[in-house]
Amino acid sequence: MDREELTEQETALYDRQIRVWGVDAQRRLSKSHILVSGLKGTVVEFCKNVVLAGVGSLTLNDDRPVTDELLSANFLVPPDENMYGGKSVAELCCDSLKDFNPMVRVAVQKGDVSSFDVDFFDKFDVVVVSCCSLTTKKLVNEKCRKLSKRVAFYTVDCRDSCGEIFVDLQDYIYSKKKLEETIECILLYPSFEDAIAMPWRSLPKRVSKLYFAMRVIERFEEAEGRKPGETSTADLPNVLKLRKDLCEAHSLSESQIPDSLLERLLAGTREFPPVCAIVGGILGQEVIKVISGKGDPLKNFFFFDAMDGKGIIEDISKTSS
Amino acid sequence: MASDLSVIEGAKLLMVGAGGIGCELLKTLALSGFKDIHIIDMDTIEVSNLNRQFLFRQSHVGQSKAKVARDAVVRFRPQISITPYHANVKDPDFNVDFFKQFNVVLNGLDNLDARRHVNRLCLAADVPLVESGTTGFLGQVTVHAKGKTECYECQPKPSPKTYPVCTITSTPSKFVHCIVWAKDLLFAKMFGDKNQENDLNVRTSDAASSSEHAEDVFESKKDEDIEQYGRRIYDHVFGYNIEVALSNEETWKNRNRPRPVYVRDVLATELIQQNGNVDKDLVAGDPLSVSAMASLGLKNPQDVWSLMENSRIFLEALKLFFLKRQKEIGNLSFDKDDQLAVEFVTAAANIRAASFGIPLHSLFEAKGIAGNIVHAVATTNAIIAGLIVIEAIKVLRKDTSNYRMTYCLEHPSRKMLLMPVEPFEPNKSCYVCSETPLSLEINTKRSKLRDFVEKVVKAKLGMNLPLIMHGQVLLYEVGDDLDEDMVANYEANLEKLLSELPSPVTGGTILTVEDLQQELTCNINVKHREDFDEEKEPDGMILSGWTQPPAAEKDGKESMGNGASTSSASQAIPLETIGDDDIEIVPVVTEGVAPERKRKLSDTSNAVTSDLSSVEHGTSSKKKPQEIDDDSDVVMLEDGDSGISKKKRLR
Ligand SMILES: [Zn+2]
Numbered sequence: 001m002d003r004e005e006l007t008e009q010e011t012a013l014y015d016r017q018i019r020v021w022g023v024d025a026q027r028r029l030s031k032s033h034i035l036v037s038g039l040k041g042t043v044v045e046f047c048k049n050v051v052l053a054g055v056g057s058l059t060l061n062d063d064r065p066v067t068d069e070l071l072s073a074n075f076l077v078p079p080d081e082n083m084y085g086g087k088s089v090a091e092l093c094c095d096s097l098k099d100f101n102p103m104v105r106v107a108v109q110k111g112d113v114s115s116f117d118v119d120f121f122d123k124f125d126v127v128v129v130s131c132c133s134l135t136t137k138k139l140v141n142e143k144c145r146k147l148s149k150r151v152a153f154y155t156v157d158c159r160d161s162c163g164e165i166f167v168d169l170q171d172y173i174y175s176k177k178k179l180e181e182t183i184e185c186i187l188l189y190p191s192f193e194d195a196i197a198m199p200w201r202s203l204p205k206r207v208s209k210l211y212f213a214m215r216v217i218e219r220f221e222e223a224e225g226r227k228p229g230e231t232s233t234a235d236l237p238n239v240l241k242l243r244k245d246l247c248e249a250h251s252l253s254e255s256q257i258p259d260s261l262l263e264r265l266l267a268g269t270r271e272f273p274p275v276c277a278i279v280g281g282i283l284g285q286e287v288i289k290v291i292s293g294k295g296d297p298l299k300n301f302f303f304f305d306a307m308d309g310k311g312i313i314e315d316i317s318k319t320s321s
Numbered sequence: 322m323a324s325d326l327s328v329i330e331g332a333k334l335l336m337v338g339a340g341g342i343g344c345e346l347l348k349t350l351a352l353s354g355f356k357d358i359h360i361i362d363m364d365t366i367e368v369s370n371l372n373r374q375f376l377f378r379q380s381h382v383g384q385s386k387a388k389v390a391r392d393a394v395v396r397f398r399p400q401i402s403i404t405p406y407h408a409n410v411k412d413p414d415f416n417v418d419f420f421k422q423f424n425v426v427l428n429g430l431d432n433l434d435a436r437r438h439v440n441r442l443c444l445a446a447d448v449p450l451v452e453s454g455t456t457g458f459l460g461q462v463t464v465h466a467k468g469k470t471e472c473y474e475c476q477p478k479p480s481p482k483t484y485p486v487c488t489i490t491s492t493p494s495k496f497v498h499c500i501v502w503a504k505d506l507l508f509a510k511m512f513g514d515k516n517q518e519n520d521l522n523v524r525t526s527d528a529a530s531s532s533e534h535a536e537d538v539f540e541s542k543k544d545e546d547i548e549q550y551g552r553r554i555y556d557h558v559f560g561y562n563i564e565v566a567l568s569n570e571e572t573w574k575n576r577n578r579p580r581p582v583y584v585r586d587v588l589a590t591e592l593i594q595q596n597g598n599v600d601k602d603l604v605a606g607d608p609l610s611v612s613a614m615a616s617l618g619l620k621n622p623q624d625v626w627s628l629m630e631n632s633r634i635f636l637e638a639l640k641l642f643f644l645k646r647q648k649e650i651g652n653l654s655f656d657k658d659d660q661l662a663v664e665f666v667t668a669a670a671n672i673r674a675a676s677f678g679i680p681l682h683s684l685f686e687a688k689g690i691a692g693n694i695v696h697a698v699a700t701t702n703a704i705i706a707g708l709i710v711i712e713a714i715k716v717l718r719k720d721t722s723n724y725r726m727t728y729c730l731e732h733p734s735r736k737m738l739l740m741p742v743e744p745f746e747p748n749k750s751c752y753v754c755s756e757t758p759l760s761l762e763i764n765t766k767r768s769k770l771r772d773f774v775e776k777v778v779k780a781k782l783g784m785n786l787p788l789i790m791h792g793q794v795l796l797y798e799v800g801d802d803l804d805e806d807m808v809a810n811y812e813a814n815l816e817k818l819l820s821e822l823p824s825p826v827t828g829g830t831i832l833t834v835e836d837l838q839q840e841l842t843c844n845i846n847v848k849h850r851e852d853f854d855e856e857k858e859p860d861g862m863i864l865s866g867w868t869q870p871p872a873a874e875k876d877g878k879e880s881m882g883n884g885a886s887t888s889s890a891s892q893a894i895p896l897e898t899i900g901d902d903d904i905e906i907v908p909v910v911t912e913g914v915a916p917e918r919k920r921k922l923s924d925t926s927n928a929v930t931s932d933l934s935s936v937e938h939g940t941s942s943k944k945k946p947q948e949i950d951d952d953s954d955v956v957m958l959e960d961g962d963s964g965i966s967k968k969k970r971l972r
Binding site for chain 1 (some may be wrong): 352689694695724
């Protein structure tokens, strides 16, 4: 690690957070490179958080043209069609984010994230994907895993007033202080594909119901060829059928995935901004932890539901069984 | 959640604070569809805000937070109405009637004083309050609804750390003691109001009655230049005063003896003569840009300077104050954003620390301690703001049974990073929301009304515009509409002993103290008491009837011996009461709740069981993340074939 000092400007700007995580962590942050794909409310919150924290660069990927729905939880783009000028969501967000912190390089990468080759991801330390299909999640995750260096991979999605984060740090070694001595800890993460393939019956009963519900919806969208979030309550009967099949296959009681929860997730296609702020905040914190090497990173799922107000970590990995 | 839209759109909100939490909150409220938001903040924008108060830019530095925040949010939600007030929430304009127009009040404040004030106005106006605070990765959101949940003051709040006078003036054992000395005594003496009582002064004149030290050493002499003056002050406070202290053998029986430090011992002659390059230096314009570090070529605020470097900074900073900021001398008070003041205090504290064998600290660390800077990051503020909006919506829907107090934790507790807890019921002995009388032990023959007003009415009761009555006799009152005779009368009363007031206050007297703005009345039963312990009861009076902050007594004891340092991040956060916009305090999280009262849990289902005491401890210290207890891994799985439950232990 090079010992170069932070500039006076950086010290002044980051004063309050250096008091939280220290100068070394700040230096590491300023050398890190992050890719985000799928710019809905939660990811926009995340982008704000890491740009403020002072990462080295942030690359935005989302070619979709701006729509009202896309902007419902977006505070980066003013709702003025005259200003869109045929630009994509990523391009419009980029202009705003640059303004937040002139010390962070914010750029746009056009294209479909699932089509980028392995080498493309080598440029990044952290990759976050959102609003994409199950296949894309698996694919990008696998590409990140093929690289010789560790690229931290995250997925994040919010539906109605619920949110989910998945984390794959592969094998993550970090040191933490236990009493007087520093001990080395190793966390082994499964890929997204391996994690969700874990038999449900091998999971603890207290696993958040959201975990199962999100898997059902994900499978439904995949099977129907829907875009993420392209659902409504009209889909409930078919989703319930799928739930029955999955529960039977996994020997899980259907009561573990309540109808009401599935109905909420299907209907709530519009983002709920407080949940975006919360989930985007947790994700930001996790990414900062991993880049700075400070603190215990979460393994490997996080769930938030505004209905009960709990923010829960679930460990869904092979190593626990 | 769509069904909430009508309550959201019809609501009128008051936000107090447009800082770290405020910026995030205003953004999230606007996105959530709120249409009528009023926001109060007296502060202006500073550079150190920009790392998290994302509605502000470099170009906004110096402007009103409330106004800039409004402009920034209206840009992405032009159709909503945001009314900014660049004002202090304690201004009389913001009275009970003002508060009554809102459906809910949301606090994003940075100090105890304002929080208490808003709490009282919300109680008086019967408007629910959503209170919040963050520090580092910790945060908390609470709903205070009159008669339904506890008010902000139902539980004791940790009071600001205080140190016994002798620890500061004579026997410092920790760096923070040196900082307090440098900031509150030396800096105040040199650059603040000369007429103010100051223990540094007392010690100086006490020390020698006949010698030159009997006169005010801080007055510069006719024949000395600024360099000579600086060196004389240096030798006096770090050399002579230590020698005087050393002469009191009793003090050092069980302590390490300090070492007097004189300029000649620390700086070589040539350095003494040409310290810094202030005369050649080009600094002009903004007086806050004057810097001793810059003129001495020291760059890194993270470096710990040697005694020599500290001495050079001390002399240089002192000189710069007199040469570049002469006009302000006599009116300055320490400000953590005043570079030269921070340099002076850092250097003075370090020289004193060196003298007492206490480890030296960097300017960065010293600034944090001196300015009581609380660690702040954007993510926690964003999360807390989201939780505030969720609670605000419940308040608007009158969904009382679902109100939650939520903790944002750094390390998971029982798998949770965000932990909701059922709110407390109001405390029946709370003097704020239950009108329980208080009792005051005081020496009525030796204490003046002024002591009572300063130490009880303002400091303890947090009143802004107090009125004090004994029976039907008005003893004291504050307000704009008083005529001159009355003001003079009250001024005279302030200087009178309690027992000699027009209506004498003695043991058994019941005083009524009222704040007309806060619409709060308390009755205080006065008990006369002759003596108080100077160290343990420095106020010379004791107010009881509401639980005292548990930390207060402990601090007093600790600072006598090995007091706790405020520099460590794992430490309980020092509570700041002077207005500092960067302080976002979590009183309950950082201090833990009153241990005898157990919080009920929000969810009886199963995931969380009892024992929340461990949670609160977990938030107050850098504790290991708790392993999810083994029991939680005992799972009941329904077997698809037999339908019979069986237990399976994982791991
Ligand atoms: Zn109360």
